[in-house]
Structures are given as C-alpha cells and as structure tokens.
Amino acid sequence: MANGDDITNLARQFMGTPYVWGGADPSGFDCSGLVQYVYGKSGISVPRTTYNQIMIGASVGPDKLRPGDLVFFDTDRSKSGPDHVGIYIGGGKFIHAPRPGAGVKISSLSESYYMDRWMGGRRVPGVSASADPNAALDTTAPHLDANELAETYGMSYAFFKSQPELMKLLDGAVAGQWTPDKFGAEVKNSNWWKKNSESVRQAQVLQKTDPATYRAQMEAARVAAQKMAVQSGAVLSDKNVEKLAKNMVWYGWNESQVQNYLGGFIKFTEKGVLGGMAGQIAQAIKTEAYKNGVSVTKQSLLNNAQYVVRGLTTMEQITGSLRQQAAGLYPAFAEQIKAGASVQDLAQPYIQAYAQELGVPVTDVSVFSPKVKAALNRANAQGQPEAMSLTDFTQQLRNDPQWRRQPGVANQTMAVGRQVLQDMGLVAR
Known part of the structure; x- marks a missing residue:
C-alpha cells in the first residue's frame, strides 16, 4: 500500500522534465506516461493512456480530493472524453506534464482554463490517504469550491461562464465561502431561475455541461420533428425544423403541442394535393361531403385539415357540420339525414x-x-x-x-x- 504523500513527493522529483509525446520515463513524459511511471515506481500498476486511467478506482468530487488522487480534463474539444491527466498534490494543486514545450509543472485547479475543462477525479486502489493514518484528509482546496458549488445543481463551470448573473453569484460564493445551501438559495432567487421553466434550465445546463448529450438530444428531436411533419403533411423548412426541435428539447413540448405547431404548415403541394395525415383528412372530408350532397372548396379542405392536425376539431365534428348543411340544403329529407341517412343513398x-x-x-x-x-x-x-x-x-x-x-x-x-x-x-x- 502506497500513501499519497509519497506518490506526490516522487512526482515532484521530475519537475521540469521535458514533454515528449508517448514518453513514459525520466528522459521525457507525456501526461499519462508521468502518471504510469510514478505509480509504477510506487508499486501500483495503472493503464498507459488517459482514456483507460479514468476507468480505474472510484470517482472523487473536487471537494474530496486528497494527495495521490488523479485529476482529469477535456483539453481537446474536438474529441469526446478526457485527454489530460495529473496527480493531485493537495492545496488545490496538481502536478502534470502539460504540453510540448512545457516541462512537468504544478498548476492550480482554480485556474479558469482547468476549471472550464474539469472532467473528474479518481481515487486509485492501493493509495492510502497519508503516511500518518490518523492524519486528517486534505480538504484544503478553497478555490475548488467554484466547481463544487456548481456541481451541487449538476451545473458545470462552463455553464456559469455562459450566464453572467450566475457567474457573479459563483464568484461571490467562492470569495465569501458560502455553504452549498446558501449558494443554492441565491441561485433560486436569481432572475435566470425565475424567468426560465425547469425544462429550459435543464436544457441550458445540459448544453454547456454535457454538450455531446445535448447535441444527441437535439438531433433526435430533429429526426422526430421531420418524421411527424411528413406524417402530418406539414411542409417545414430547415429553420422551422430546428425551431420545432428546440421547442421539444427546451420546452418539453408534448405531442399535442407539436401537432398544433405542425398544423400551421399544412400546405398543398405543387400538384395541388395534401400529404400525410392532412391528405387523409381532406379525402375523408371530400367523401363525406359528396355523400351528403355538400360542396366544399379547396380552401375549406385546407382549413379543416389544419384544424384536425392541430387538434382544434375532429372528423366527427366536421361530419356533424356537413350533415347540418345537408339538412339545410335538402329540407324534405332533414329528419332522415339527421338520423344518419346519406343524401346520396336517399x-x-x-x-x-x-x-x-x-x-x-x-x-x-x-x-x-x-x-x-x-x-x-x-x-x-x-x-x-x-x-x-x-x-x-x-x-x-x-x-x-x-x-x-x-x-x-x-x-x-x-x-x-x-x-x-x-x-x-x-x-x-
């Protein structure tokens, strides 16, 4: 069993060692190579790459880090997942091999660059907290409270940066060492919280905190929107598809709300026909009108198809209206028509x-x-x-x-x- 202090002390011995891509020995390290070498010398085997190193051990929140834990970051936004790793040394700092041209160095988790790219901490099996088993755990990372407080509500530092009002709150919370409860109360009292519904807040947070998932949800909504448009007979431009998808994700639109939106885009094609559900509705109206000896205009067909798609009326109501018209047009047969007989049969x-x-x-x-x-x-x-x-x-x-x-x-x-x-x-x- 190795202790965190010994691991961090060993890592410090390589301060200034040049960065070498793929390097895993004192002649040159990359970030994961430094981690593997230091832990290996401490008797603990870890995988070679950052992507695999983040899979070992247990997750550790930024407020619970102790010397010897691993810290991970997403520094390459063009790729999904962690691509940088360092060794936490306490006091809100970590040691790492950052990039070509910069040797092994110590950086602070409170630096905006790393706070914005934070992905998580991991506690490696076989690493004890301290050489002194009775020593208190290291929780001396006051500047890390920005991430801690942000994550209290499932929000990332990147999200707070996108909301000036909330970023100001976060800065005040860090400076004043607010408790999570006080910080949460202030967030709920903000204009941002009051003006946005829960679904909108969740979408905005997801967009910044987990952009990959947000993009996946938006793409799924676009596909669903296009499918429902075709089924309804609505003709949507790319801009309208995007607007509908955003309403589905941000405002949690249900099927009725989506259909109401689509009803406004029911149009005749260049061949003068309606597609999808609208086309079926129009055909049903024409058939019912013919049976009852009632003439319907093209505009009337379009209007009624839109109303049915939007949920503003039903085919039963339209049929009832056509029968009333027929009873008025053929008063000699009004009673039979009201009883269900069609004018065509009569x-x-x-x-x-x-x-x-x-x-x-x-x-x-x-x-x-x-x-x-x-x-x-x-x-x-x-x-x-x-x-x-x-x-x-x-x-x-x-x-x-x-x-x-x-x-x-x-x-x-x-x-x-x-x-x-x-x-x-x-x-x-």
Missing part, C-alpha cells in the same frame, strides 16, 4: 331513373346532377319542402329531348301509335 331511386331513362352510365349521375338535385330540393303548392315523386320525375325525364334520342324509343313510340290506330280501326291489323 337520391338513389332518382339516380337510377335518370341513368335508365336518359341512357347514361349510373356512375355519371349523382346528387349533384341538376335534375336530381332539383327533384330532391323542391317545394309543394303550399311552399313546404317536398321531394318530387318518382313518377313525376320519370315523366320529367321523358320530356327531355335526350330521352327521345335513346335507341328504341322512336320504334317504341311508333309501335304504340300503330296499336292505337289499329284499335280505332283506322289501319289494318
């Missing part, structure tokens, strides 16, 4: 008669055909709504010049006339 006898008498395909006839619509929507002699009888409707069709042009009608008429003349004895049988 008009079938007239449609069949029209097709048969005038010799047109039944698929070409509908409730919108002028003669059919007029027969359904008329008034009797007293001015009351009353549909034309099917007999009268058939006779009306036979008065149409088109009826006389039907194959066989002329022959049938001649045959009837001849029969009448024969019955009168005017022509021979």
